[in-house]
Amino acid sequence: MNGPVPVKTDRAGTRSNRALSKSRRAEKLIKSTLFLVSTVSIVIIGLIFLFLFREGVPIFKVESIRSFLFGRYWYPTYDPPEFGILPMIIGSLAVSLLSSLMAVPLGLLSAIYISELASQRVKEITKPVIELLASIPSVVIGFFGMVVMAPFLQSTFDLYTGLNVFNASIMLAVMAVPTISSLSEDALNAVSRELREASYALGANRWETISRVVVPAALSGICTAVILGMSRALGETMVVLMVAGGAAAIPRSIFDSCRPLPASIAAEMAEAPFRSDHYHALFATGIVLFVMTFCFNLLADYISHKYRQTGTATL
Numbered sequence: 673m674n675g676p677v678p679v680k681t682d683r684a685g686t687r688s689n690r691a692l693s694k695s696r697r698a699e700k701l702i703k704s705t706l707f708l709v710s711t712v713s714i715v716i717i718g719l720i721f722l723f724l725f726r727e728g729v730p731i732f733k734v735e736s737i738r739s740f741l742f743g744r745y746w747y748p749t750y751d752p753p754e755f756g757i758l759p760m761i762i763g764s765l766a767v768s769l770l771s772s773l774m775a776v777p778l779g780l781l782s783a784i785y786i787s788e789l790a791s792q793r794v795k796e797i798t799k800p801v802i803e804l805l806a807s808i809p810s811v812v813i814g815f816f817g818m819v820v821m822a823p824f825l826q827s828t829f830d831l832y833t834g835l836n837v838f839n840a841s842i843m844l845a846v847m848a849v850p851t852i853s854s855l856s857e858d859a860l861n862a863v864s865r866e867l868r869e870a871s872y873a874l875g876a877n878r879w880e881t882i883s884r885v886v887v888p889a890a891l892s893g894i895c896t897a898v899i900l901g902m903s904r905a906l907g908e909t910m911v912v913l914m915v916a917g918g919a920a921a922i923p924r925s926i927f928d929s930c931r932p933l934p935a936s937i938a939a940e941m942a943e944a945p946f947r948s949d950h951y952h953a954l955f956a957t958g959i960v961l962f963v964m965t966f967c968f969n970l971l972a973d974y975i976s977h978k979y980r981q982t983g984t985a986t987l
Contacts (some may be wrong), residue, residue, distance in 0.1 A: 675839040724962060731755065733813035735949075740956065746920040748940070748950040755953040757960065759922045763930030764964070766923055767916065768906045771844035775905070776898050779844070779852025783894075786853075788882050799857070806850035811979050812915035817843040822915065832958050835917040838926040843911045848901035855900065859893020860886060892976045899972030907965050908936035933961045 731740065735755050782802060786795055821842060822834030852987015863886050871881040887894070917929020918939065930938075937954050944950040 702789065723807075724883055724955055724959045728952055728957075728959045730953035730984055731949060731956045735953070739806055740953075741960070744922065746936070748944070748953060753949060755949070755956075757933070757936075757957055759920050760931055760933045760936050760957070761960065762922050763837070763916065764906060764932035764934075764961075765922035766926075766930065767840045767844060767912060767932055770837065770841035770926060771848060771905045772898070772902045774841065774845035775852055778955040779849045779897070779901065780856055780894065782849070782853045783856035783860060783897075784882060784887070787857045788878070788886065802850050802853050805846070806854070810847065810910040811914075812848060813843050814911040817911065817915035817985040823829045825927075829927060833917060833929060835915050836927045836929050837916065837923050840912050840916040840932075841926070844905040844908055845913065847908065848905050852897045854889055855897030856890070856894045859890040859897065861891045862893065892978075895973060899968055899975065903965050903968040903972070906968065907934060907961065909938050913938050933964075937961070963987055 740755055740757060741753060741761070742758050744757065744758055745754045745756045747754045755813065782798075786798055787801075790798060817839050820837065821839050825836070825839055826829060826834035867885055867889060868881055871885045876884070912932045913935040916932060916935055918931050918935065919929035920931045920936065921929075923930040937957055940950070941954050944954055
């Protein structure tokens with residue numbers, strides 16, 4: 673009666689060891705694959721950065737960094753040429769800031785509504801519609817801004833042209849809202865149910881729970897969503913090329929035309945002679961845009977970690 677028992681135990685132990693060994697091999701394979709993919713991504717970004725520097729740095733042999741970044745005039749075909757990108761930097765920042773002022777409240781409020789207030793049926797309709805908005809090609813949004821929004825703004829505000837900072841900001845806000853809304857909703861849904869129930873148990877109503885418990889707990893993800901939405905607005909090319917007006921001058925109001933950095937690169941790269949000063953200046957403009965976008969992403973990562981640590985300590 674007692675003889676077969678050790679055999680069964682040994683067999684069960686053997687199977688368990690084999691399963692554990694197989695699981696460890698699979699885990700090691702997954703880790704190696706993820707590490708390889710991450711390494712390839714980093715290498716690709718580094719190569720892009722090196723390529724931009726290789727093609728952009730030669731412009732500083734004929735133009736100082738100070739005059740390039742803070743020069744007010746962009747006349748690459750004049751004799752002598754001028755390569756000042758300050759108007760384009762200001763145009764990019766103005767369009768991105770104004771679009772963020774529109775997109776952030778809309779994106780955040782829609783995320784709060786979908787996550788905390790909407791019924792399941794409304795949520796099933798609203799969420800796919802907002803995410804579908806992100807799939808609309810930027811050229812379609814730019815075409816809408818150029819054909820529909822520009823004449824409307826021109827006639828409503830009695831403007832010389834409807835292709836201006838305000839028009840570009842509206843179109844970029846339309847593109848940024850889905851990003852901000854989707855990521856903010858994910859952050860709100862990640863807040864544990866126990867926090868909500870504890871707030872209700874202490875006598876807080878729904879609005880107090882949302883504003884004082886849920887949103888602060890999800891602030892890390894919300895800040896990341898906002899920064900990433902702004903980064904998309906800063907780096908967008910086709911929309912600003914079509915509806916910003918294309919004037920390489922510092923805008924004095926939101927109804928003035930401007931030329932953001934991506935629009936200048938897209939508009940002139942095909943016309944610049946290969947390895948000419950104009951060609952190198954456009955690549956140097958790309959370096960500035962790359963650094964600005966990279967700084968936005970670093971800021972998003974810093975804010976995300978800062979508020980995550982703060983929230984953990986508070987809870």
